[in-house]
Structures are given as C-alpha cells and as structure tokens.
Amino acid sequence: MGSLFWIQTAGLIRDTFREAMARKIFWGLFGLSTLMILFVLFLLRIDVVEGATATIGLFGFERTRLMDVDRIVRGAHSFVAAFLYSFGMFLAVFASAGLVPAILEPGRIELLLSKPVGRAHILFGRFAGTLLVVTANIAWLVAGVWVVFGWKTGIWNAAFLWTIATTVFLFSVLLSVVFLTGVAFESTALSTMIPVAMIIVSPILAQERTMVKLMSSEWSRQVWRGLYYALPKAADLAMVTLGLVRDRQADWWWPVWTSGVFGAVSLAAAVILFRRRDF
Amino acid sequence: MGDSCYAIEANDLVKVFRTRWRRREVRAVDGISLQVEPGATFGLLGANGAGKTTFVKMILSAVRPTSGCAKVFGRDSRSPDARLPVGYLPENHRFPTYLTGAGMLDLYGALSGMSEAARRRRIPELLELTGIGKWADIRLGKYSKGMLQRVGLAQALLHDPKLLILDEPTDGVDPVGRVHIRGVLQTLEQKGTAIFINSHLLNEVELFCRDVAIIHKGRVALTGRVKDLTRTKGFRVSTSGAPERLRDHLSAKAAAVASLNGSVQFHFATIEEANEAVDALRAEKCLVESLTSSASTLEEVFVRTVQNG
Numbered sequence: 001m002g003s004l005f006w007i008q009t010a011g012l013i014r015d016t017f018r019e020a021m022a023r024k025i026f027w028g029l030f031g032l033s034t035l036m037i038l039f040v041l042f043l044l045r046i047d048v049v050e051g052a053t054a055t056i057g058l059f060g061f062e063r064t065r066l067m068d069v070d071r072i073v074r075g076a077h078s079f080v081a082a083f084l085y086s087f088g089m090f091l092a093v094f095a096s097a098g099l100v101p102a103i104l105e106p107g108r109i110e111l112l113l114s115k116p117v118g119r120a121h122i123l124f125g126r127f128a129g130t131l132l133v134v135t136a137n138i139a140w141l142v143a144g145v146w147v148v149f150g151w152k153t154g155i156w157n158a159a160f161l162w163t164i165a166t167t168v169f170l171f172s173v174l175l176s177v178v179f180l181t182g183v184a185f186e187s188t189a190l191s192t193m194i195p196v197a198m199i200i201v202s203p204i205l206a207q208e209r210t211m212v213k214l215m216s217s218e219w220s221r222q223v224w225r226g227l228y229y230a231l232p233k234a235a236d237l238a239m240v241t242l243g244l245v246r247d248r249q250a251d252w253w254w255p256v257w258t259s260g261v262f263g264a265v266s267l268a269a270a271v272i273l274f275r276r277r278d279f
Numbered sequence: 280m281g282d283s284c285y286a287i288e289a290n291d292l293v294k295v296f297r298t299r300w301r302r303r304e305v306r307a308v309d310g311i312s313l314q315v316e317p318g319a320t321f322g323l324l325g326a327n328g329a330g331k332t333t334f335v336k337m338i339l340s341a342v343r344p345t346s347g348c349a350k351v352f353g354r355d356s357r358s359p360d361a362r363l364p365v366g367y368l369p370e371n372h373r374f375p376t377y378l379t380g381a382g383m384l385d386l387y388g389a390l391s392g393m394s395e396a397a398r399r400r401r402i403p404e405l406l407e408l409t410g411i412g413k414w415a416d417i418r419l420g421k422y423s424k425g426m427l428q429r430v431g432l433a434q435a436l437l438h439d440p441k442l443l444i445l446d447e448p449t450d451g452v453d454p455v456g457r458v459h460i461r462g463v464l465q466t467l468e469q470k471g472t473a474i475f476i477n478s479h480l481l482n483e484v485e486l487f488c489r490d491v492a493i494i495h496k497g498r499v500a501l502t503g504r505v506k507d508l509t510r511t512k513g514f515r516v517s518t519s520g521a522p523e524r525l526r527d528h529l530s531a532k533a534a535a536v537a538s539l540n541g542s543v544q545f546h547f548a549t550i551e552e553a554n555e556a557v558d559a560l561r562a563e564k565c566l567v568e569s570l571t572s573s574a575s576t577l578e579e580v581f582v583r584t585v586q587n588g
Contacts, residue, residue: 004392011389015375022377107373111434113341114367114444115390116359278296278342 008117009125016099016129025095026133032091033141036083040076040145044152070157073149077160077245080145084138084167085238089199092137092171093178096130097191100182109279120271123179127267130175135168142167159244166241169256173232173263174198180270183277201227203235232259285350286442286473287315287338292347294333294497307333309497310347315490317352317441318471320464322484322505324577325494326585331477332370334494335444339367351442363392366440368431370447370477376420380411380430383419384437391438398437405433410459424451432460442473449483461487485509485577493584501584505577512575514553516545517568518560525563529556542568 020026103109103126112122142164150156174195181191205228215221236255243250294308308330315321325331336342338349340357354361374383381402388398406412409429411422419427428451435443448464449457464474464487478484484491485505492502501508513534519542521529526543530536532552533545547553553570560567575583 003394007389007392007394011386014389015386018382019375019377105373107369107371108375110336110339110341110369111367111372111374111387112390114339114362114365114369115387116362116365116392117390118359121359276343279336 004116005121008115008121009128012117012122012125013129013132016126017133019099019102020095020130020133023098025099026137029091029095029134029137030140033137033144036080036141037144037148040080041148044148069153070155073153073155073157074160074246076149077145077157077163078242080142081160081163081167081241081245082238084141084163085170085234085241086199088138088141088167089171089174089234090196092134093174093195093199094192096134096175097178097182097195098188099126099130100179100191101186101188104182104186104279106279113279119275123183123271123274127175127179131168131172134171134175135164138167138171139164157245159247162244163241166237166244170232170234170237170259173259173266174234176263176266176270177232180266180273183270183274198232199234202231202233205231206233206235229258230262232262234259284317284353285314286317286319286352287313287321287475288350288353289313289334289338290348290350292334292337292349293345294330294337294342295345306497308337308344311494311497311499312347313492313499313502315442315473315475317473318468319490320468320474320488321476322488322491323475323477323494324479324481324484324491324581327479329494330497331494332446335446335475335477338444339365364441366435366438366443368428368435368443368445368448370450372427372431374419374427374431376418379416379418380406380422380433381415383430384434387434388437393438401437401439405437406430408436408463409433410456425453425456428452429456429460432463436463436467440472442475443467444475444477446477447480448476448478449480457483481576481578481581491577493581495585501580508580509575509577513573514547514550515569515571515573516547516553516556516560517542517571518545518565519543519568521560521565522563525559525565529559532556546573 017026103112103122113119117125142161146157146160177195177198178191181187181194185191205224208225208228211224212221215224233255237259240250240252240255244252290312292308292311293306296305296307297303311330311334323331323334333342337344338351338356339362343357349356351361352364356362375386378386384402384405385398388402389395393401403412403415406415409432411426411429411433414422414426414430419430422430428448432445432448435445443464449460452460461483468474474487476484476488488505490503491505491508493500516529521543529545532547533556534548535546537544537546545553545556547556557567557570
C-alpha cells in the first residue's frame with residue numbers, strides 16, 4: 001500500500017479523534033477513567049509495604065498477610081474488569097454511536113465521497129479512529145489502576161493488563177454492530193440500542209445449559225442455542241477476563257472466535273451496505 | 280490516464296430511484312450523454328428536479344448509475360483514482376463545525392492525498408486566495424454562509440485539480456464576493472482547469488461558461504456553446520413618421536411589429552430584410568432612428584427549451 005493510503009488513513013483517524021474531542025466523548029471517558037483511578041487511590045491505604053508484613057486497608061478492612069493482600073488486589077482488579085465489561089462498555093457504546101451517522105449527514109458524505117478514497121477505506125478509517133479513542137481510555141484506566149495497586153502493595157498482577165485486550169476486543173465487536181446499524185438506519189438511537197441490548201441479553205443467553213433444560217419444546221431450545229452461538233458473548237468474555245485476573249484457567253477460545261466472527265460479519269455487512277448506497 | 284481526451288464523458292447515464300418496497304420508480308436521469316473538454320468552462324442548467332445534482336453525483340460516484348457509464352479523464356468514475364484530479368464543492372454542504380478553516384482544509388487535503396508538507400504550504404495560500412486568511416484558526420461554526428462558501432471553494436482548489444465541479448458556487452455570497460469568486464475561477468480557466476458549474480443562476484453561467492447543457496426531465500434538452508445559443512436572433516429597425524402605405528408594406532415583410540412612444544419597430548429575421556427596410560424608409564425620406572440586432576439571453580433560451588420540452 002502506497003503513501004496515499006496512509007495519508008488518507010491518518011486523515012480519517014485524526015478526524016475521528018477531533019470529532020470525539022469536540023463532542024466531549026474523549027474527555028468524558030478520560031475524566032471518568034481518571035475519577036475511577038483517583039477513587040481507587042483514595043480507598044487504598046497502606047501502612048507498611050514490606051512483603052509479607054504489609055498491612056493494607058481497603059473498604060475499611062485491614063489485612064496483614066501477603067496471601068490476603070494478593071487476594072484483595074486480585075479482587076479489586078476483578079471489580080475494575082467487571083466495571084469495564086458492564087458500565088464501561090455501555091458508556092463506550094453510548095459515546096461512539098453517533099460517530100457513524102455523523103459522517104452520513106447530507107452535505108458531508110458527498111464531500112467525503114468526492115475524494116479519492118474508497119468507501120470501505122472511509123468506514124475502516126472511522127472504525128479505527130473510534131476504536132483508538134476507546135482503547136486509549138481503557139488502557140489509561142486499566143494501566144492507572146494497575147500502577148496504583150502495584151505501587152501501593154508491591155503486587156504487580158500482570159494478568160490484569162489482559163483486561164485491556166479483552167475489553168477492547170469486545171468493544172470492537174460491538175462497534176461493528178454500531179457501524180452496521182449506523183450505515184443501515186443512520187440512527188444514533190438504534191446504533192446505541194442494538195449493541196446495548198446485546199450486552200444485556202448476553203448473560204441471560206450464557207445460561208444456555210440451564211435454560212435448555214427448562215425449555216419444553218425442541219424448537220425453542222434451538223432458537224436459544226442459535227442466539228447464544230451467533231451473538232457476541234460479552235458475559236463469557238467477562239468471565240474469561242475475571243479468570244485471567246484471578247489466575248484461574250478459562251476457556252477463552254470459544255467466546256473469542258464466535259464473537260470475532262460475529263464482529264467480522266457485521267463489519268463486512270456494513271461495508272457492503274455502505275458501498276451499495278446512494279447519497 | 281486512459282485514452283479519452285474528455286474531462287467528463289457520460290454515456291447514456293440512467294438513474295432510477297425506487298421507493299422502499301419497489302412499487303414506484305422515479306427516473307431522475309434518463310439517458311444523459313455529454314462530454315466536457317479539458318480546460319472548458321461548462322454550465323449545467325435545469326429546473327428544480329431536472330436531474331442535475333443526480334448527474335453530478337454519478338460523476339463523483341456518490342450515486343451509482345442504474346445503467347450507462349461515466350469517465351473522468353478516461354477513468355471509470357466508480358474508481359477512487361478517477362477522483363484524484365477532481366475538486367468538488369457541493370450544494371448545501373455541511374462541513375464539520377468542530378474544525379477550524381485551516382483544520383478543515385488539512386482534513387480534505389489529506390483525503391485528496393496531499394502530503395503534510397504540501398498541505399502546510401497550500402493551505403495559507405488558498406485561505407488568502409479566497410479572502411478568509413484571517414479566519415484560518417476560527418471554528419467553522421462561527422463562519423457566515425458566504426465564508427463557508429469561500430472555504431468550501433478553497434478545499435475544492437487545494438490539491439490543484441484539473442477538473443473543478445461546483446454546485447451553486449456563489450450561493451449565499453454577496454455581490455462583491457461573487458465577483459471575487461468569478462475572478463478566482465477565471466484565473467483557473469486561464470491555467471487550463473476544466474470548470475463544470477451546476478447552477479440555476481443563468482446570468483452567472485452566461486457570463487462565465489463557454490459551453491452549456493440544459494437538462495429537462497432527466498435528459499439533455501439542449502447543448503452547445505453559449506455564444507451560439509444566444510447568438511443574434513434577428514434585427515430591429517426603429518422608425519417614426521413613415522406613411523401608412525409604407526408601414527403596411529414593411530409590416531407584411533416583418534416578423535413582428537411593435538409601437539413604442541410614437542416610434543414603430545419592425546423585427547426582421549435576416550440582415551438583408553432589415554437593410555431592404557432601411558432602403559425603403561430612406562427612399563421615402565423617413566427617419567431611421569436605429570438598426571439593432573436583437574439577441575436572446577440564456578434565460579430566454581432556457582425558458583423556451585424547458586417550455587417546449
């Protein structure tokens with residue numbers, strides 16, 4: 001790929017960043033992440049930091065043994081990971097849902113399409129820009145919390161950093177849905193509602209074994225299984241991340257590849273739809 | 280670049296819009312074929328809904344043709360590369376208001392494939408050229424409509440295009456601004472840039488364009504050089520005090536006769552007939568007040584074409 005491609009890609013990503021800044025998306029997420037880090041810093045009181053004799057106070061509980069401190073740190077890391085998978089993911093979807101319909105506005109899209117940039121390139125540039133905005137904030141929050149705990153307790157749980165990769169991965173899958181909905185309906189509301197609905201139904205669908213036992217008809221079992229297998233597995237990915245943070249074995253391959261396929265298909269559908277549309 | 284020597288070459292372009300459930304069809308463009316030569320100034324005219332904007336969007340690949348094809352400097356218009364030498368200013372543009380004038384030019388310059396160094400050099404030049412240099416670092420949300428039009432023109436010119444497509448370029452611009460923009464376009468014309476103007480301002484097109492096409496109901500109703508379409512249509516002989524017998528004689532030969540403040544105007548189709556009338560009047564010692572050619576304006580040509588269509 002020539003320099004033209006990279007100049008255009010950098011331009012598209014920079015524009016997404018600027019728009020995210022102007023809409024206060026970037027600063028909003030950054031502010032919340034920073035508040036979270038400060039909250040953890042405020043809660044965490046250390047009296048002595050000397051290996052096994054360390055005393056740590058968190059949420060009013062005092063612990064002295066290294067084993068207990070380690071458990072508390074991993075627990076707090078799990079709390080942050082769970083926060084990211086639930087509240088954080090909702091926020092990221094809310095924040096980014098308007099970025100696709102924005103470029104499809106009449107008067108703006110014609111100008112974009114008049115430039116020597118392919119339609120798929122425009123969409124991927126926007127996708128990469130949005131992903132970068134959210135990745136920067138997730139990385140800031142996770143790395144910030146990790147540094148605060150490491151600095152205060154001396155326990156540097158590197159597995160916690162996997163949270164960056166797994167949450168960004170889940171967000172990229174949901175962002176594909178945001179893009180598909182945005183291109184198909186040009187509606188910020190729908191671009192928000194559909195991925196959020198997927199996050200909400202994910203833990204319900206994840207109870208597949210239990211639900212299949214409770215269902216009377218084979219047809220409804222197949223529907224349940226079909227939905228579970230096809231839709232992104234936010235709940236399963238959250239469990240994988242919590243397992244990694246707590247240093248437990250987790251079956252990560254299944255939810256990753258099925259969710260990845262869903263994201264790839266959604267993004268491909270968005271590109272096909274975008275290429276076929278008249279503006 | 281391909282073999283074609285045309286800046287724009289459209290061959291039997293058709294665009295049919297269908298309603299959501301495909302029950303109704305609207306033929307917005309119904310077989311338009313036209314060529315624009317490199318370096319030409321071309322005006323596209325048509326009533327509202329005639330298919331002008333759809334045609335332009337097909338040239339820029341924002342709208343996919345139902346059938347037919349279009350080429351830009353010999354390249355299929357659907358290829359992004361075909362748009363490398365094209366600058367475009369859309370009608371009712373909506374530039375990102377979070378960007379400054381310079382920031383907007385930087386974005387569209389990058390999308391046009393300009394390197395950072397080239398953008399840094401060209402952006403101040405273009406802002407000065409379009410008369411908004413002092414507003415470079417102000418957000419576009421603060422710009423007036425006329426200023427947005429100017430910065431829009433600057434983005435279209437930024438990468439030094441060989442073909443400039445302008446949709447209502449002076450819309451919302453004050454008279455002084457219009458003259459300024461016309462001056463900028465004339466400089467480009469002298470440099471050999473092909474300029475394609477889609478406008479309903481017939482006077483502007485008549486003043487600036489060499490060639491014109493009138494679109495009506497999705498088809499090219501008339502095309503040609505502006506000077507040919509508006510060439511002398513007839514001759515008017517104005518006289519006073521001609522005897523009734525002579526007046527009747529000339530009225531029989533004239534295409535039309537009009538009386539105005541005691542003068543009689545005879546309209547003749549050819550210069551020979553007009554001269555014969557002058558000879559007859561002078562033989563009777565009648566006063567010939569004037570002999571003038573009567574030309575049709577582009578507006579008259581347009582109205583006639585649309586009404587007859």
